[in-house]
Amino acid sequence: MKSLDLRRAELLSRKVALTARIAQISDEFETHEAKDWAEMATEREGDEVLQDLGDAARAELRMIEAALARMDDGEYGYCVSCGEPIAEERLDLLPATPFCRDHAARH
Template sequence: MKSDAERKAQLLARLGQLQARIETIEDELVSHSDRDWEEMAIEREDDEVLEDLGQSAQAEIRMIQAALARIEAGSYGDCAYCGERISEQRLDILPATPFCKDHARAADRR
């Protein structure tokens, strides 16, 4: 069983990776200088993919920040819906999850 300090270190490491990814995406999005129409169309398609990746990273950052807040509050690892302990296996795979397996399914259906 990992301690909250180990989970916090894991979450902070992932947060750093995501923030670096967002910086790279932002740099790429502002670096275009081609004026050829065909290349501009390709760049626009690439930009859409980068924007989607950036939005995904931002959503994961929000989840990590919420998990870090739960660690500080002493409620990390407890399901936000039922209050039961989230399994270690689930936390190993999804360390930022606020829900146990059963209630994650219910949250996905909403």
């Protein structure tokens, strides 16, 4: 069983990595220098992929922030739907999850 401090450290580390990824994506959007239509089309396709990656990173970041808040409130590791403990194995795979296995399927 991982300690709360270790889980917090893991979440904070992931938060740093996601913040850096979001910054890199933002920087990439600002460096476009396409000169012709073909290059602009290629960049546009790349932008869509980058946008999706950025959206996913921001969503995960929100989940991490919520998990850290639950830690501060003493509610981390308990399902927000039923209040039952979330299995350690599930927290190992998805440390920011707010749901037990049964309720995750419903959301």
